[in-house]
Amino acid sequence: MERFSGNPILTPLEEHAWESREVFNAAAVYLDGKVHLLYRAIGNDNISRLGYATSKDGFTIDERFPEPVFTPTSETEKDGVEDPRLTRIDGRLVLTYTALREYSHLQVYQISLTTIDSDDFVKRQWNWEIRRLPFPGVRNKNAVIFPEKIGGRYAMLHRIEPDICIAYSDDLIKWCDIMSVMGPRPNTWDNWKIGVAGPPLKVNEGWLAIYHGVNMDRMYFLGFALLEADHPEHVLYRCKEYILAPKEDYERFGKVPNVVFSTGNIIIDDQLFVYYGGADSVLCVATIGLDKLLSSIHR
Ligand code: BMA
Numbered sequence: 082m083e084r085f086s087g088n089p090i091l092t093p094l095e096e097h098a099w100e101s102r103e104v105f106n107a108a109a110v111y112l113d114g115k116v117h118l119l120y121r122a123i124g125n126d127n128i129s130r131l132g133y134a135t136s137k138d139g140f141t142i143d144e145r146f147p148e149p150v151f152t153p154t155s156e157t158e159k160d161g162v163e164d165p166r167l168t169r170i171d172g173r174l175v176l177t178y179t180a181l182r183e184y185s186h187l188q189v190y191q192i193s194l195t196t197i198d199s200d201d202f203v204k205r206q207w208n209w210e211i212r213r214l215p216f217p218g219v220r221n222k223n224a225v226i227f228p229e230k231i232g233g234r235y236a237m238l239h240r241i242e243p244d245i246c247i248a249y250s251d252d253l254i255k256w257c258d259i260m261s262v263m264g265p266r267p268n269t270w271d272n273w274k275i276g277v278a279g280p281p282l283k284v285n286e287g288w289l290a291i292y293h294g295v296n297m298d299r300m301y302f303l304g305f306a307l308l309e310a311d312h313p314e315h316v317l318y319r320c321k322e323y324i325l326a327p328k329e330d331y332e333r334f335g336k337v338p339n340v341v342f343s344t345g346n347i348i349i350d351d352q353l354f355v356y357y358g359g360a361d362s363v364l365c366v367a368t369i370g371l372d373k374l375l376s377s378i379h380r
Contacts, residue, residue: 082303082325082355082367085140089331089363091120099124099149100132103336105358107134108167109279109345110174113203115143116347118356119165119176120364122149129161129181133205139347139354140366150207157182157214158193166344168226168280170235174202175253177224177237180214192216192224192239194253215239215248215256223276225344226253227313229283236313238262238281238290243274245292247314262314263306270294270302270323278355279346281308284375288313291346291355294323301340302326303355307378318378325357325367335360 095101100122107120115137122132131151135144153159158180165178173196180193195212215224215237223240230236234249237256244264248256265272271294278291288308293301302323309315327339343357351371359365 082369084329084365084367087140088329088365088367089359090136090140090142090366091118091134091145091364093122093362097124097147098126099128099130101125102127103362104132105361105364106164106342106344107356107358107364108165108176109347109354109356110167110169111347111349112169112199116349116354117167117202118142118345118364119151119167121163121165121344121358123161128153129163131162131165131178139349139368146205150205151176151178151209153180154212157191158212162193163190164222164344166225166279168228169199170226170228170230172199173197174199175226176209177226179222180212189220190222191219192221194224194226196253213254215250215254225277225280227288228280231311231313238277238313240274240276245275245277245290260314262308263316263319265294269321270296270300270326271304273297273299278303278343278357281313282346282348282353283310284371286375286378287317289371289375291324291343291353293342299339300327301342303341303343303357305374320377324369324374325355327360329359331359331363331365333360335362337361341365 103123107118130149133146161181163179227236244261281288281290303325307318345356
């Protein structure tokens, strides 16, 4: 992938207490002629909230909200709302994120899900619907909803360590048919645990899913897989080499060193834009032509 020369595109703002320390992992959705980003922000109190920014060309931030647009509201997420992913489906946006609750030094986290009307979102009326836990009490993260129903049902990729798993639902409330889709591979860059990035993208060959892989040295990389269109639990292809590795200073040094971690990807004019956090400290973007990425499958 090609990094944007102006990376990082978003950095913390000391004057905003809620985003003074780190701004990184962002959900991305293309609506109304621009990219809308919901990003994870950590402030003076060490709690994650979500900030909002927009970009017309996908690279330059044109607008950034002075206040967070999504904050913890209940006990289960009182220590943070993290790693947002946004999917547009049926005129709504579905937000999946990690809800964090800390008991002394024990981190209890799980997936949480809410929705918002697309028009409200575009008008910046933050009318988030009720927040639900798809798997109450299950230690789970990295959830994302597919942008279309599959076999008449909503589908979700999520991560029960160390695998990327799938689940299906009729109503976005009760989830079933949970199974593993793919797991770590020995002796390579994704040999410890893996998790999906942004929503899978529909391409001719099936679903293109960008994912992160972690190795035993705790380095985070990005790769991709192709999943079968009607049965995304079947993996058609999985890249051998990563497509992005921590290399630049803004990826190697920060709150958590050697991390490229993505929760948002979109396509503009056949270019794949991957938004990713660098070292859990700043937000970056990298691109690649879709044809170029998919041609590696046929090699
Ligand atoms: C995950 C999440 C992400 C973070 C990543 C790398 O578990 O906490 O927010 O980017 O680890 O530290």
